[in-house]
Amino acid sequence: MRATTSSRTEPFTQLAGYNRLALLTFKLGEGVRFGINILKTREVLRLPQLERMPGMHPLVAGGCDYRGEEIAVIDLAKAMAYPALAGDPSAHLMVTEFNRGRQGFIIGQPDRIIHCRGTELTQPSGILTYNGRVNALTHVDDHLIAIIDVEQILASIEPATEEIPYSIPAPAPGGASTVKPCVLVVDDSAVARRQITRLLDQLNLDYVTANDGALALSLLQERVLQSMPEHGPAGFDLVISDIEMPQMDGYTLSRRIRESQVLRGLPILLHSSISGVFNDQLAASAGADRFLAKFAPGELSQTIQEMLAARTGSRGMAAA
Incomplete structure (x- = not known):
């Protein structure tokens, strides 16, 4: 073969x-x-x-x-x-x-x-x-x-490093706001969830985890009625999702979020061990904002901060 x-x-x-x-x-x-x-x-x-x-x-x-x-x-x-x-x-x-x-x-x-x-x-x-x-x-x-x-x-x-490189500065605790952004982490691998959540701890961010796309979508739908004006839809400011998962993959999760009138504004980062140009194209076609191959803590940290900064900026303009 x-x-x-x-x-x-x-x-x-x-x-x-x-x-x-x-x-x-x-x-x-x-x-x-x-x-x-x-x-x-x-x-x-x-x-x-x-x-x-x-x-x-x-x-x-x-x-x-x-x-x-x-x-x-x-x-x-x-x-x-x-x-x-x-x-x-x-x-x-x-x-x-x-x-x-x-x-x-x-x-x-x-x-x-x-x-x-x-x-x-x-x-x-x-x-x-x-x-x-x-x-x-x-x-x-x-x-x-x-x-x-x-x-x-x-x-x-060979355990991957989970520390943010010194060249990528982490934001100060609390940042400009007293409310910490909240991230939904979706991955069926316990190793990947630990790597991401340790990095989010270093960035002083709150998070919730789910181990497949179907559970993540159910969680989002359950929380859409909760009033959390300091955050985005369903109380989250960003979704970081694996692609290959049981029940519902990351592409389908992204598409379902974009189809929802309430959730469609939620920023989505697809984070997968499968690299390749086709992933960037499929991520975009599914409605995800970014695609990033696993696992580079410095690049992931920078991407998270950029997406949250853009989110904060867009909320500020909407409020104005």
């Missing part, structure tokens, strides 16, 4: 924005099949020879040359508590592009590509999360498909 990036992913970009996604499925051991969004993959090929250096993380099987670039290769079976696949005759290398970087994962024999609606994805109970490394489940032909939270695995190997 081998394909270039463009030939593999181009047909599936048409699903994005319609609360649907395509999953590449594969096995890591007996029983459960696993999946990953096809838009995160670049190529799947036979596992090449790996070079392992002293001091590497236990989940890193080694490094390899991928088209002139040295990438780390993670044994995904080992990360999911199965026997390691490195050295197994069925082992393949899945190269992914994730969180502004490229990495390899060892998987077993690739299975197939399946299409899913967001409403067909459910969040697993604690007993089925593989220690937090699965963030959604679905069923296809009576088989359970567990969708891997790659962010959690990568964070366990």
Whole structure:
């Protein structure tokens, strides 16, 4: 199984924005099949020879040359508590592009590509999360498909910095107003929610979290009748949303907010581990104000401050 990036992913970009996604499925051991969004993959090929250096993380099987670039290769079976696949005759290398970087994962024999609606994805109970490394489940032909939270695995190997760079000044507590702006954070990954909320703490901002788009929309609709003139619609000044989520993706959430007479003025930042030009285009077509690839705390901090400043300015002009 081998394909270039463009030939593999181009047909599936048409699903994005319609609360649907395509999953590449594969096995890591007996029983459960696993999946990953096809838009995160670049190529799947036979596992090449790996070079392992002293001091590497236990989940890193080694490094390899991928088209002139040295990438780390993670044994995904080992990360999911199965026997390691490195050295197994069925082992393949899945190269992914994730969180502004490229990495390899060892998987077993690739299975197939399946299409899913967001409403067909459910969040697993604690007993089925593989220690937090699965963030959604679905069923296809009576088989359970567990969708891997790659962010959690990568964070366990090399935690991302959550500190704002000194070159990006955080606003003084309270700022010019005694009322702190409030941000709605929507993401199905516990790692991503923690990263964003820690940054919001550093910026001295209030926030509420939701772990999928459907819950976020329900929360907004419940709060629209509350009178909070110091904030925006439903008591929020900004929505930061992931794109790939169970039940309702970020594009659909953005579209539903823009369709609401009451909520349509709410600023929306789509914040996703899936990077690419098509995301900017789809974000705009769904009504989002900005798109930003995860996770760069300085850039995210600056974007949040710019969007809140624009929001405050527009409220001031409206009041005048």
